[in-house]
Amino acid sequence: MVNIQKLRFFDCNCSVGRVAYPHLSDIPDVEGLLKEMGRAGIEEAMVYHTVARYGHPPAGNALLTEAIKNNPRLHPVWVLLPHHTGEMPHPGRLLPEMEKHHVGAARLYPGANYHNFSLSEWCSGELLGALEEAHIPLIVDMDTVSWEDVYKILDNHKQLPVITATCTYRNNRYIYPLLEKYDNLFVELSRFMGAGTIEDMVERFGSHHLLFGTNMPQYTGTAAVSLLTYSAIDRTAKQAIAGENLGNLLKEAWK
């Protein structure tokens, strides 16, 4: 019998809800997500609703609130829009609403195929500034924003934690120079799969910039788990990446 000390996993990149173009499986509900989490051995997750991403954010955020209520393992992430069109309140009213619903992080989908707005200051500056002031982590999906966008946010809002989700294994020539300059960048690992990359980044930058994520239920969580558990870094670093780093970010929120 081998004595196993299991890491405690806190996933920063999950969703609930149906998508129009699934990879394979139809797993639209909370029960399906929890089953996937159970198979992979993942304790908690930050969750957004697919309707908030692929449809309309206010509607999706409301669906999320209903879907994950009474689930202490799932924590809400809202997808936001700048307030100018009136679809979402001004940040001065939006953030209290988010706090009331215990929203731990925000997502933005500015791309032309998504919500079609600019991340530049003239459009999103007030919203980004409000998130920064409240220490609410911003999650951006690297399928939908450019590294130039990420650079501008990091540079304009140095106290705003920016989590780049679904980074691919091909992104490290962007990430390294940003990590050299900005302490508020955090990298989600579900697709960050270059051989030796985790070890190299921990050696160069420390473990606190890396966050465990899976993109469940579109992806299985099992791959992301073994990516981390078999990494050649010490247990302290593994536990930090598995969940402590995310937990520390969330502790700072709403202070």
Next chain:
Amino acid sequence: MTTYFDLIHGGIPLSGVEIIDLHAHLGPARFMHIPANDPAGMIEAMDLCGIDKTVVSTTVGIDADIVLGNNSMLEAVRSYRGRLYGACMVNGHYPELSLDELHRCFSEEKDVKMVKVHPFSTFCNIKDSRMKGIFRFASDRRLVVLVHTWLDNDLYGNQDIFAEIARDYPDIQWIMGHSGGPYGSQHAVELAQKSDNILLDTTLSMTPAGQIEFFVSEIGSERVIFGTDNPFLNPRPQIGRIGLADISQRDRVNIFSGNAHRLIDFSGSA
């Protein structure tokens, strides 16, 4: 009793099962920095996650020069006997050179076991007439040919083209590399159900939930091949995907190495 769940969560190589990776590479790549891209780095990663044997084709052979790539492959195979094996890289734009390379690699080195074709990187359609000599070589020797495939946006080696060529050469065992990518699972199964010599490959960075279970239920675990893309991709995630999939232990063993042994004779190589 220690389960695979325990071992994977403990970062301990799986016990009681051999793991053979039939889809791997070697060397740096132009797209990104790969810290552990050399043979020693690959072996270290294999040891950490319990991969016993790996069949490699080099990235430079895929993206630039097949001779240079095959030279690196041969050097790696000879440096790590019993751990690294070779896949000879060919390119239809160089039909005579490719044949020369096949003869050289397979005659000079017993641990060259497969042929690797990358239509997407070489922009040479797998049905291009210049590929015929290459495939005759493989067919005459009943070799295993690994082809990069994708569901769509690939004019040179998408799943349908791959399936056509697989039907044309029934004596070749064809591995559908990446099984057509993250959205290709359904079509991969449809094509594999029509051709017994098509095998599906688990190698992917985008890892659809339920894919392994779907493959096993639709075509049987005997035709699902374990691959990682190491070092282009980190091999570690693939251990969790297979090790924690909702399939039987017999299916798991088939995927991890049983099928590789049925396809390729690794005896006398260690």
